[in-house]
Amino acid sequence: MSARYGMVIDLDRCTGCGSCMVSCAAENNVPVLPKASARTGITPMLVRRVSNHMAGADHREVFFPILCMHCEHETPCVRVCPQQAVEVDQATGIVMQMPQRCLGCRYCMTACPYHARYFNWWDPGWPSGMEKSLNPGVAVRMRGVVEKCNLCHARLHAAKERAAAAGKREIDPTDYVPACVEACPTQAIRFGDLAEKNDPVSEEAKSPDAFRLLVRLGTEPKVYYKSKEKWVRALAQSNGGRSMEAEHV
Amino acid sequence: MKVTRRDLFVWGAGAAAGLVFSPVPWKLLDDTSIWSQNWPWIPQPARSPVEVKQSFCSLCPQGCALKVRMAGGWPIGVAGVSTSPVTRGALCPLGYGAHQLNWHPRRLQAVRHKESVSSWGAAQTAFAKACGEGPVIVIDGYPGRAASSILEAFAEKRGSYRVALSPELGALAPYERWSGVPANALGYDLENARTIVSGAPMLDGWGSPGRFTRLWAESAAGAKDPQLRLIQIEDSFSRTGSRAWQSVRIRSGSESALAAGLAHVLLDERLVPARGPIPRLTLADAAAQAGISEDAIRELARTMVERRPTLVISNDENPQVAALNVLLAATGARGGIVRRTKGTRHLPADAVNLNARAILIDAKVPWNFTPETDAEIFRFAAWDDGTSKSDWLLPAPGFLEELTDIPAAPTSAIETYAVAPALSKPRFEVQSAAQFLGNLDPSLGTTEKLIHGRCNGLFRERKGTLYGAARVPLEKFDSVQKVEEQLWKGAIWTGDPPSVGGWRCELKEWPQDPEKLRSRDWASEWPAAVLPPLAVKLYQESTLREAPERRNA
Numbered sequence: 001m002s003a004r005y006g007m008v009i010d011l012d013r014c015t016g017c018g019s020c021m022v023s024c025a026a027e028n029n030v031p032v033l034p035k036a037s038a039r040t041g042i043t044p045m046l047v048r049r050v051s052n053h054m055a056g057a058d059h060r061e062v063f064f065p066i067l068c069m070h071c072e073h074e075t076p077c078v079r080v081c082p083q084q085a086v087e088v089d090q091a092t093g094i095v096m097q098m099p100q101r102c103l104g105c106r107y108c109m110t111a112c113p114y115h116a117r118y119f120n121w122w123d124p125g126w127p128s129g130m131e132k133s134l135n136p137g138v139a140v141r142m143r144g145v146v147e148k149c150n151l152c153h154a155r156l157h158a159a160k161e162r163a164a165a166a167g168k169r170e171i172d173p174t175d176y177v178p179a180c181v182e183a184c185p186t187q188a189i190r191f192g193d194l195a196e197k198n199d200p201v202s203e204e205a206k207s208p209d210a211f212r213l214l215v216r217l218g219t220e221p222k223v224y225y226k227s228k229e230k231w232v233r234a235l236a237q238s239n240g241g242r243s244m245e246a247e248h249v
Numbered sequence: 250m251k252v253t254r255r256d257l258f259v260w261g262a263g264a265a266a267g268l269v270f271s272p273v274p275w276k277l278l279d280d281t282s283i284w285s286q287n288w289p290w291i292p293q294p295a296r297s298p299v300e301v302k303q304s305f306c307s308l309c310p311q312g313c314a315l316k317v318r319m320a321g322g323w324p325i326g327v328a329g330v331s332t333s334p335v336t337r338g339a340l341c342p343l344g345y346g347a348h349q350l351n352w353h354p355r356r357l358q359a360v361r362h363k364e365s366v367s368s369w370g371a372a373q374t375a376f377a378k379a380c381g382e383g384p385v386i387v388i389d390g391y392p393g394r395a396a397s398s399i400l401e402a403f404a405e406k407r408g409s410y411r412v413a414l415s416p417e418l419g420a421l422a423p424y425e426r427w428s429g430v431p432a433n434a435l436g437y438d439l440e441n442a443r444t445i446v447s448g449a450p451m452l453d454g455w456g457s458p459g460r461f462t463r464l465w466a467e468s469a470a471g472a473k474d475p476q477l478r479l480i481q482i483e484d485s486f487s488r489t490g491s492r493a494w495q496s497v498r499i500r501s502g503s504e505s506a507l508a509a510g511l512a513h514v515l516l517d518e519r520l521v522p523a524r525g526p527i528p529r530l531t532l533a534d535a536a537a538q539a540g541i542s543e544d545a546i547r548e549l550a551r552t553m554v555e556r557r558p559t560l561v562i563s564n565d566e567n568p569q570v571a572a573l574n575v576l577l578a579a580t581g582a583r584g585g586i587v588r589r590t591k592g593t594r595h596l597p598a599d600a601v602n603l604n605a606r607a608i609l610i611d612a613k614v615p616w617n618f619t620p621e622t623d624a625e626i627f628r629f630a631a632w633d634d635g636t637s638k639s640d641w642l643l644p645a646p647g648f649l650e651e652l653t654d655i656p657a658a659p660t661s662a663i664e665t666y667a668v669a670p671a672l673s674k675p676r677f678e679v680q681s682a683a684q685f686l687g688n689l690d691p692s693l694g695t696t697e698k699l700i701h702g703r704c705n706g707l708f709r710e711r712k713g714t715l716y717g718a719a720r721v722p723l724e725k726f727d728s729v730q731k732v733e734e735q736l737w738k739g740a741i742w743t744g745d746p747p748s749v750g751g752w753r754c755e756l757k758e759w760p761q762d763p764e765k766l767r768s769r770d771w772a773s774e775w776p777a778a779v780l781p782p783l784a785v786k787l788y789q790e791s792t793l794r795e796a797p798e799r800r801n802a
Contacts (some may be wrong), residue, residue, distance in 0.1 A: 013470045015492055017342050021787060022343070029294060030783075041791070075543070101279075103278075103279065128354070130352035134325060144282060185458050186466035188469065
């Protein structure tokens with residue numbers, strides 16, 4: 001039985017500390033780019049701060065961690081890629097990006113309704129010697145290709161290798177946790193197999209407070225959000241979640 | 250069959266047209282792009298087996314437990330340790346990029362004397378000469394370590410030992426004056442408080458990252474009527490304010506006035522059992538200064554005592570805010586400010602009035618501490634942002650390059666002890682301030698010896714619990730070697746929970762003239778001169794945080 005890895009992000013628990021962003025970049029050898037800005041930087045995990053636009057005591061804010069939603073159905077980026085550089089791994093449900101095949105046409109960036117894809121505008125670079133601090137399990141991506149969250153696929157490989165070394169066919173679920181999940185100090189980001197009925201994350205995704213972004217597109221994203229705040233759920237549903245872009249402060 | 254020139258042209262044109270519809274040009278384009286994108290000078294990660302070791306972060310006094318992945322002798326990634334009873338798997342966002350700090354271009358690689366390269370020998374000679382000519386002040390930024398004992402022992406012989414107070418420790422300083430109990434012996438019993446009124450960035454860099462954030466997530470996040478009420482009072486709408494149960498905006502610098510106003514209401518309406526001195530500032534004046542109405546202050550005071558125990562935490566040293574805890578009977582009480590240990594009183598290091606022949610500043614003193622003095626300054630630092638006014642800049646060990654012990658964090662309610670072994674070797678000659686002084690005076694001993702002595706002390710007392718691979722009471726260990734072995738592998742010792750009572754504060758008069766509060770955030774309190782390079786994700790490649798006003802961030 002194939003897994004369907006996904007996340008439930010409890011927005012009520014997120015403090016916007018940014019630990020997920022930094023740990024993601026460290027794990028995946030995302031380069032430090034002195035010229036990069038909010039538009040040109042590479043942030044496979046990006047925390048957005050949004051508000052309810054009310055004044056005074058009614059003012060409320062929430063932090064939305066945005067990453068690749070790993071769309072299950074008619075995945076937009078997969079459908080438009082002329083190079084077959086993006087595919088949904090049938091064994092895990094992870095939307096995989098293969099930089100070696102990518103031509104850098106950026107159709108996938110245009111097609112992604114969540115703006116969760118990033119283009120490598122520059123050659124990857126680190127201050128002299130800092131390459132020794134890079135993660136040997138993840139290859140450095142070249143200039144001119146698109147990249148995105150792959151749910152720390154290198155960690156899944158490592159977990160599979162450990163399972164194989166122990167003579168097991170299946171990985172231990174606790175052995176595969178993406179970097180952002182591991183780093184979250186409030187445990188707002190939870191990760192698991194949505195296809196597994198007994199997985200706590202699978203159960204949490206069915207909570208009445210859980211929702212997904214842009215559900216109306218029918219792409220079946222595998223990243224769920226959760227909030228008890230009505231205005232947060234309303235914001236995510238209004239205008240199909242696109243209003244978050246405008247709310248981004 | 251005769252091949253004509255015309256046939257050759259037709260064949261050539263056909264081949265050219267056919268080629269366009271074949272995969273060849275696309276493959277060529279693809280290969281060319283891949284080739285041109287993979288220049289040999291593009292850095293590649295070193296291929297070597299990865300091993301995981303445990304240690305502790307010593308960049309700031311919170312001393313978070315670390316799971317460090319190492320490859321080829323270098324740290325390649327850090328994460329929190331979920332079994333740590335203090336940090337519970339959390340780190341600050343800067344900590345996740347700390348393993349790259351040792352490669353930062355601003356890493357101090359050689360001894361510098363007045364902007365020119367010098368040598369350790371010259372620095373040693375100059376310091377020895379200064380010691381012979383007059384008193385020396387040694388300033389520590391992370392008291393309680395074995396290295397601190399060396400600094401203190403040296404300073405007692407030659408001058409005086411001072412401590413640069415962290416804002417968390419500064420907030421506890423008024424209680425030291427009122428009760429005589431050292432500030433470093435006190436901590437906050439956050440776990441048992443039901444209302445926390447705060448002006449500090451509680452969810453944004455205050456205390457151990459894993460302690461309050463996890464507590465807040467478990468007992469406050471998202472609930473309309475939470476078990477723990479966090480009331481955030483500040484002049485701007487911070488991240489903590491955005492997630493607090495209630496957020497109150499006041500004018501900048503009016504925290505003391507608001508505290509006086511709240512004290513008026515607490516006493517006038519008999520909301521607190523204690524009788525205390527009445528502030529001179531009237532409620533009306535307090536409201537005017539804070540920029541909120543008298544009714545809002547009354548309502549706030551009533552909300553504060555609705556769910557008890559109530560604990561008030563200030564951003565920095567503020568006697569009037571601290572006095573509220575005395576009125577609320579939160580000193581020496583469950584859910585309030587507790588005494589975890591005996592503690593030691595230290596002279597605080599003020600940036601002015603430092604009269605000495607020389608001042609030695611330890612690498613753990615925050616970089617923004619710049620003494621205004623005529624004394625010759627010997628500053629230890631692992632990174633240099635170019636703004637130091639020091640006469641001597643001495644390269645100190647960087648991240649995980651030094652053996653150190655980790656005493657309890659300044660806000661901790663329980664006593665803790667851990668050892669952070671050096672996991673990687675420095676690439677050039679570095680010395681800690683303790684090593685430097687130990688070279689001058691070998692009778693001071695070494696950090697390693699002192700740590701061994703402290704482990705021995707723990708073993709002899711046989712109190713508390715050691716959290717390593719398993720949770721084991723210390724009394725079950727039969728030799729100090731086994732205790733030490735566990736500590737060196739990343740275990741943490743925790744003492745028994747503090748007993749409430751045993752100390753109390755009394756106010757004879759309402760305190761006056763508070764220190765002006767500093768604005769604090771995650772970056773302003775970062776003790777190193779530089780931020781980890783990956784912090785750019787937070788303030789440059791996202792709009793999550795404002796760019797810190799630091800030259801080389």
